Amino acid sequence: MGRYIQHIAVVELHKAAVEDYSVVKNTLKRVDEVSPYPPLMLIRVAGEKRVDVRLVAPLTTSVHQNAVFILVTPSKLYKYEGQNSNILEKTKATQICIQITTKSDLFCSAVRAENVSDCPEDFLSLLGGGEPDFTVMRNTIEPFENVIAKTNLVLRVTDDYKLQSVVKGEHPRFAFLQPKETLIFDFGSEVYVWSGRNARKTSGRYAVEYAQQLKTKRVTLDSSLFGVEMSDGRAPWILYLRIFQGVQPDEEKSGGVSRSDNGRVRGRRGGRA
Numbered sequence: 001m002g003r004y005i006q007h008i009a010v011v012e013l014h015k016a017a018v019e020d021y022s023v024v025k026n027t028l029k030r031v032d033e034v035s036p037y038p039p040l041m042l043i044r045v046a047g048e049k050r051v052d053v054r055l056v057a058p059l060t061t062s063v064h065q066n067a068v069f070i071l072v073t074p075s076k077l078y079k080y081e082g083q084n085s086n087i088l089e090k091t092k093a094t095q096i097c098i099q100i101t102t103k104s105d106l107f108c109s110a111v112r113a114e115n116v117s118d119c120p121e122d123f124l125s126l127l128g129g130g131e132p133d134f135t136v137m138r139n140t141i142e143p144f145e146n147v148i149a150k151t152n153l154v155l156r157v158t159d160d161y162k163l164q165s166v167v168k169g170e171h172p173r174f175a176f177l178q179p180k181e182t183l184i185f186d187f188g189s190e191v192y193v194w195s196g197r198n199a200r201k202t203s204g205r206y207a208v209e210y211a212q213q214l215k216t217k218r219v220t221l222d223s224s225l226f227g228v229e230m231s232d233g234r235a236p237w238i239l240y241l242r243i244f245q246g247v248q249p250d251e252e253k254s255g256g257v258s259r260s261d262n263g264r265v266r267g268r269r270g271g272r273a
Helices: 087-103 121-126 144-149 201-216
Strands: 041-046 052-056 068-072 077-081 153-157 163-168 182-186 190-195 239-244
Touching: 041 087, 041 144, 052 144, 068 087, 077 087, 077 121, 153 201, 182 201, 190 201, 201 239
Parallel strands: 190 239
Antiparallel strands: 041 052, 041 068, 068 077, 153 163, 153 182, 182 190
């Protein structure tokens, strides 16, 4: 959103916190539990050496030939493999779909993923209609996973409840996930508040408030990164999640979406941030 939604959905650091900073984790869905996820999620799986997984705008114009896209609704699951997508992207997307269909991750009840290489009408209509942009070219100057990483931001809440930048414009690392830390992972389309098992509750409350303030933060003018420009704040389809470290495997729920294969964020999903 990372073990996928990155991307979010922290969205790749999940080994010490979402054991796969990806968007997929074992989901124990209760009948009375409200989904913290947007009702329509379009996940892009893209990268050359390390695959980046994160949410993009759920619009037809976000879809192109240079990546794999997974469309998730509460009852349907679609997978679109772009003509120029590589084996890493296809493999990762298949793994994500298997996780969703076998574990009901992301609160999706679909039992199989429908391959939509021909872009059927029902797939396009969910994305607002129109046609995908097949003119988009793959960046040959810099790997996409490095380009999209420039939108990443990791903040920590200090002992005196101030915000401190941990890293900006880089891939997150496992070393960030310390038991006493309270962190905010901002992946542009996904924002996660991560609390270590020994972190102060007050720090967590402060982090949640600041995460909400990020809604007005400018992200990028480059529409190729998220499907739309994000110059005036975040759109309604953005994912906000709270994640807690140190939960037993049978108590874990899906984390976020975002991720890149060399790092993850693991933990318990605790609802919207």
